[in-house]
Amino acid sequence: MSAHLNAALREGDNPELTEERRKATFDTRKLADEFFGSHLARRRREIAKAIDAIPELHDTKPLPFMTREEKVEEAARKVFTLSKHITDIVDLSNNRETQSLNEMVIGIEGMPISLHFAMFIPALQGQADDEQKREWLDRAIRMEIIGTYAQTELGHGTNLRMLETTATYDKQNKEFILNSPTLTSLKWWPGNMGKSCNYAIVVANLIIDDKLLGPHSFMVQLRDENSHETMPNIQIGDIGPKMAYNSSDNGFLKLSNLRIPRRNMLMKHAKVQEDGTYKKPPHEKLAYSAMVHVRSHMITQHAMLLAYALSISTRYSCIRRQGYIDPKKDEVKVIEYQTQQHRLFPHIARAYAFAFAGTESIRKFEIMKRSLEAGNIELIADLHALTSGLKAVVTYLAGQGIEQARQACGGHGYSMASYMGEIYGVGIAGCTYEGENLVMMQQLGRYLIKAVKSVKEGKKPTGYVAYLAHAGQRHSLIDCRPNEGYAEHIRAFEHIARRQTFRAAERLQKYENSGLSTEQAWNNCTVELNRASRLHTRLFIACNFYERVLDVEDMAVREVLEDLLHLHLNYELIDIASYALEAKKIRPNAVSLVDSWEITDREHRSVLGRRDGHVYENLFKWAKSSDLNQNDVLPSHKKHLLPMMLNARKQSKL
Ligand SMILES: CCCCCCCCCC/C=C\CCCCCCCC(=O)SCCNC(=O)CCNC(=O)[C@H](O)C(C)(C)COP(=O)(O)OP(=O)(O)OC[C@H]1O[C@@H](n2cnc3c(N)ncnc32)[C@H](O)[C@@H]1OP(=O)(O)O
Ligand SMILES: Cc1cc2nc3c(=O)[nH]c(=O)nc-3n(C[C@H](O)[C@H](O)[C@H](O)COP(=O)(O)OP(=O)(O)OC[C@H]3O[C@@H](n4cnc5c(N)ncnc54)[C@H](O)[C@@H]3O)c2cc1C
Numbered sequence: 001m002s003a004h005l006n007a008a009l010r011e012g013d014n015p016e017l018t019e020e021r022r023k024a025t026f027d028t029r030k031l032a033d034e035f036f037g038s039h040l041a042r043r044r045r046e047i048a049k050a051i052d053a054i055p056e057l058h059d060t061k062p063l064p065f066m067t068r069e070e071k072v073e074e075a076a077r078k079v080f081t082l083s084k085h086i087t088d089i090v091d092l093s094n095n096r097e098t099q100s101l102n103e104m105v106i107g108i109e110g111m112p113i114s115l116h117f118a119m120f121i122p123a124l125q126g127q128a129d130d131e132q133k134r135e136w137l138d139r140a141i142r143m144e145i146i147g148t149y150a151q152t153e154l155g156h157g158t159n160l161r162m163l164e165t166t167a168t169y170d171k172q173n174k175e176f177i178l179n180s181p182t183l184t185s186l187k188w189w190p191g192n193m194g195k196s197c198n199y200a201i202v203v204a205n206l207i208i209d210d211k212l213l214g215p216h217s218f219m220v221q222l223r224d225e226n227s228h229e230t231m232p233n234i235q236i237g238d239i240g241p242k243m244a245y246n247s248s249d250n251g252f253l254k255l256s257n258l259r260i261p262r263r264n265m266l267m268k269h270a271k272v273q274e275d276g277t278y279k280k281p282p283h284e285k286l287a288y289s290a291m292v293h294v295r296s297h298m299i300t301q302h303a304m305l306l307a308y309a310l311s312i313s314t315r316y317s318c319i320r321r322q323g324y325i326d327p328k329k330d331e332v333k334v335i336e337y338q339t340q341q342h343r344l345f346p347h348i349a350r351a352y353a354f355a356f357a358g359t360e361s362i363r364k365f366e367i368m369k370r371s372l373e374a375g376n377i378e379l380i381a382d383l384h385a386l387t388s389g390l391k392a393v394v395t396y397l398a399g400q401g402i403e404q405a406r407q408a409c410g411g412h413g414y415s416m417a418s419y420m421g422e423i424y425g426v427g428i429a430g431c432t433y434e435g436e437n438l439v440m441m442q443q444l445g446r447y448l449i450k451a452v453k454s455v456k457e458g459k460k461p462t463g464y465v466a467y468l469a470h471a472g473q474r475h476s477l478i479d480c481r482p483n484e485g486y487a488e489h490i491r492a493f494e495h496i497a498r499r500q501t502f503r504a505a506e507r508l509q510k511y512e513n514s515g516l517s518t519e520q521a522w523n524n525c526t527v528e529l530n531r532a533s534r535l536h537t538r539l540f541i542a543c544n545f546y547e548r549v550l551d552v553e554d555m556a557v558r559e560v561l562e563d564l565l566h567l568h569l570n571y572e573l574i575d576i577a578s579y580a581l582e583a584k585k586i587r588p589n590a591v592s593l594v595d596s597w598e599i600t601d602r603e604h605r606s607v608l609g610r611r612d613g614h615v616y617e618n619l620f621k622w623a624k625s626s627d628l629n630q631n632d633v634l635p636s637h638k639k640h641l642l643p644m645m646l647n648a649r650k651q652s653k654l
Helices: 015-022 028-036 038-052 068-089 095-105 114-127 130-141 284-319 338-373 379-407 410-414 420-432 437-456 463-470 486-513 518-550 555-574 580-595 615-624 635-653
Strands: 147-150 166-170 175-179 199-208 211-221 234-238 251-255 258-261
Touching (some): 015 580, 028 555, 038 068, 095 284, 175 211, 211 258, 284 338, 284 379, 284 420, 338 379, 379 410, 379 420, 379 518, 437 486, 437 518, 463 486, 486 555
Parallel strands (some): 147 199
Antiparallel strands (some): 166 175, 199 211, 234 251
């Protein structure tokens, strides 16, 4: 491809990176159109340009140099500034546009209205009836109120049925009385609940006439809308610093006989009438809709976190020279080492595969939402199974990829100048929030076991589990002939996933037949079941990648995506680094593959990943700007260490 077509080439860049960009065999803008979808790719460029023109939206100093209070304040300042411009910059109803704006301006460390957009609004959209939407949703969208989603408790998060917060209906006053009866029932973790929010959707166990009716959602006002002071009968605060996400004020909440009107229970599906008559929802798990919404959006978000880490380390690997391959020649760029390529390229392939899978999970969510609006609950189970598996596999593998990308930067990767520490901390939080990964795997496991049962009954499951009905078709890697095409790889993949799912199902059956209770038998098989879920999900990701590549029209882009697909399928199948052949093919395009993610320097917040490749001079600038360098001798040193040493010296002279 002729060099002038490469959109990432600029005058004055580090020549090491320019040399890489000149090798590109495709147009990075066209690949960006595939990665994000052409609409979002264009909008991201427009959003980045709009932000460039508003200096108040730029970082005042690098986030790693800020204290927690400064970070919280910086995020609040930016949210306030954004609120004046936001509707000129993005379409607020478009989650991915709004999310891109958030990542570019505020970054990944959290901000005071993350949960407001991620869960409070989606929960209202999914669970409030029309009258309730008129009362709260419009105000929430205009950001007159800020809300969060308060479900997890100090003692329980995963097992929702054991939540201890209660909402007892008082027929006489037509009110619910909310209580946190024990220490372990305190709400714990909800994002932005500590300091920022004035409302929360609180998930509590509904009790009517002493009858426990399970978790339901209630609108609770936490703080006065004018003074922002905590409301009576409520105790609230921040839970303290975390591994990452420290711009966010995750909080605790204690409710003591708090009375709220009957109509504060979200009543689109389940309803409580004035006389206390309870009407069940059409599907028991509709109250979990906000979680499914986030899970379906987490996949693209984690693909992006992986892309951040890989573009930092791939660019850096092309300006970092260390050691020799031929001792008679100059030191080489570390990207030339076979091990470096094996460390990075399979994860680059995964970042593309995850982004495509994420686009598909969002599409499926939208389809389910529309069909639910038409009164059809059939797609809920399929979507729950799909998003449970994807959420667990992608967050875990993205975490692994980010950590490999950090290690690929050597010592400088450990400095926060690389920003890898924060990307990793934020990435792996996804393994825990929205359902602990190994637990979510079991949710998919239940679905797979049902599919196996239906196959055994002679039925033919459709959709993502259709391949389970092809039992008996043996196909191992050894049957794969070179150049037989990707379909062969997919069939081998299907064989492995199917074999594992049947193995888990047979083991479960064996334990059940042996007289164990269903639950005990299940627990004895969960390692096998989770393996099946993992393989099923990785198969889904691979198939989706394959189908996606078939749709690409631009031949140069299609060719490089096929190289990545080939690498992905081999890597996934063999579960070890790919063959040298694929590595060699990817090598010339490595920088352009990451340039195609079009991550701006502002968004990256990484000295190592700078687009212009001028890393070393900027690392030195970074070091000079450290707070600790503002004084030659630190005040704390004068206070503690110096007296200690002086004292020690005095003692030795005595
Ligand atoms: C100005 C600038 C603007 C910028 C805006 C920016 C936008 C912001 C972006 C912010 C970005 C990032 C934010 C990050 C957000 C992080 C948020 C984190 C929030 C949270 O973590 S909230 C809490 C989440 N908690 C959980 O996930 C709990 C996990 N547990 C469960 O989900 C459940 O307990 C369970 C494990 C699923 C088990 O449930 P249960 O015991 O009820 O059910 P069973 O296991 O017995 O199964 C019975 C039956 O039900 C089916 N089922 C279960 N769940 C569902 C479901 N959700 N949908 C459908 N069906 C479900 C299950 O499959 C069984 O079916 P079967 O009987 O087998 O047929
Ligand atoms: C950054 C962050 C943000 C969060 N934001 C929010 C928020 O906004 N709102 C909110 O309500 N919550 C929030 N949470 C809480 C989060 O949703 C929970 O922590 C999460 O769902 C995991 O639940 P847990 O902490 O109870 O884990 P636990 O269930 O205690 O997990 C501990 C271990 O037990 C295992 N385990 C548990 N149950 C089973 C089982 N049935 N079978 C096998 N193994 C099992 C798990 O696999 C894990 O290894 C947040 C958490 C984090 C980290």
